[in-house]
Amino acid sequence: MAVSQISSEFVHKVQIEGVQTVAPSKVTDPRETCLVSVKDPVSSDIFRGCLSIVLYYNKAVEEDSGWLVAGWIKESLGRALQDQPMLSGRLRRVEDGNGELDMVSNDTGVRLVEAKITMTLQEFLGLEEREKAEAELVFWMDIDEQNPQFSPLLYVQVTNFQCGGYSIGISSSLLLADHLIMDNFLPRWSGIQKKLLLNNNALEKPIFYLPNLRNTSLSPSNTTSSTPSKQRGQTMIFKIAGDSEIESVQNELCKRAVSHCIQEAEHKLGSEMSSEFSLFVKESPEVKRVENCKKNELVKPNLNFRCQVITLDDLGIKELAFHDGNEPTHVSCWIGSAVAMAIPSSTENTSDVNVIVTIPEGN
Numbered sequence: 001m002a003v004s005q006i007s008s009e010f011v012h013k014v015q016i017e018g019v020q021t022v023a024p025s026k027v028t029d030p031r032e033t034c035l036v037s038v039k040d041p042v043s044s045d046i047f048r049g050c051l052s053i054v055l056y057y058n059k060a061v062e063e064d065s066g067w068l069v070a071g072w073i074k075e076s077l078g079r080a081l082q083d084q085p086m087l088s089g090r091l092r093r094v095e096d097g098n099g100e101l102d103m104v105s106n107d108t109g110v111r112l113v114e115a116k117i118t119m120t121l122q123e124f125l126g127l128e129e130r131e132k133a134e135a136e137l138v139f140w141m142d143i144d145e146q147n148p149q150f151s152p153l154l155y156v157q158v159t160n161f162q163c164g165g166y167s168i169g170i171s172s173s174l175l176l177a178d179h180l181i182m183d184n185f186l187p188r189w190s191g192i193q194k195k196l197l198l199n200n201n202a203l204e205k206p207i208f209y210l211p212n213l214r215n216t217s218l219s220p221s222n223t224t225s226s227t228p229s230k231q232r233g234q235t236m237i238f239k240i241a242g243d244s245e246i247e248s249v250q251n252e253l254c255k256r257a258v259s260h261c262i263q264e265a266e267h268k269l270g271s272e273m274s275s276e277f278s279l280f281v282k283e284s285p286e287v288k289r290v291e292n293c294k295k296n297e298l299v300k301p302n303l304n305f306r307c308q309v310i311t312l313d314d315l316g317i318k319e320l321a322f323h324d325g326n327e328p329t330h331v332s333c334w335i336g337s338a339v340a341m342a343i344p345s346s347t348e349n350t351s352d353v354n355v356i357v358t359i360p361e362g363n
Helices: 003-013 066-080 121-125 130-137 174-182 185-200 252-269
Strands: 014-022 033-038 050-057 090-093 101-104 110-117 154-160 166-173 233-240 276-284 287-294 307-310 330-335 339-344 353-360
Touching: 014 066, 050 130, 050 174, 066 110, 066 154, 066 166, 066 185, 121 130, 166 174, 174 185, 174 276, 174 339, 174 353, 233 252, 233 330, 252 276, 252 307, 252 339, 252 353, 330 353
Parallel strands: 033 287, 110 154, 276 339
Antiparallel strands: 014 110, 033 101, 050 166, 050 330, 090 101, 154 166, 233 307, 233 353, 276 287, 339 353
16 A cells, blocks of 8 residues: 555544643642754744654553553653653743743643554554654654743654554653653653552553543534654664763763764665764753754764664563553654764763664655
């Protein structure tokens, strides 16, 4: 079946049933702020770039469903956000800051989307062009360039399949990718969900159970439109040992290390990095720097350091269970644009640096 056929048919099969906002269970006080240092935000991937993750699950038990999972997510995600409040924050323009941007943990909230699809889980996973179609299983809206303070930085979409299986699609701004996948947020969140189910009877209906809340006499209306990117790239994650020459993500050696990791990714993936790409550098918890880079201007590394490839298995994403013992039957994770990120390790007493490299498909 042609890609255009699958895309047009599939869009009509995904129906959004409800949208909620999830804020941290407790007010964040004091608020955290993070300066986003960038010369040209519009041409960078700050407003459009996102990290997407889709987790596919079979029913844990006969009575299980995505509706139940989403209902409990409303509570578990709120608790998990207490430890990572920036995920429920917003990007904003700094007052009297000459157009500068920062992120603030103002508890404005994460968007939780509930949807259904007129296919079974196995039918969907068996699609010849599944990777093109699954962009509809993650909700994302580009950040508003003029008024970024109104745009969520994180979305969660739970999609119910006809068979009772479901998917959990997670999309976040690239500015928060380190919080989402490198700081163990996802394992902590799923752990909170499992504990809630254990303490409240796994099959008990949560307060926010959509089938009980919706007016079934009304036809659902998709007034909320997503802008998912059907482009996707091949991503590799490298860990540079702290005993290497890289002392800090703020020095020039860090950019040389990123250059080395790009070369390694090109060699291992058999693809070339785009001629222009965005470089995200987390200099500290309070400062993130974004640069628009040209590949032909990268300095050859000529460095001596130990570099290890990290996989989804190492990050624990493939074992994420939101119901005890029910691990994903399949996991997809992608970034849709040419990007490199340098992120210091969140582990205490180590100076390791993680470098994420994404090369768009077709390069």
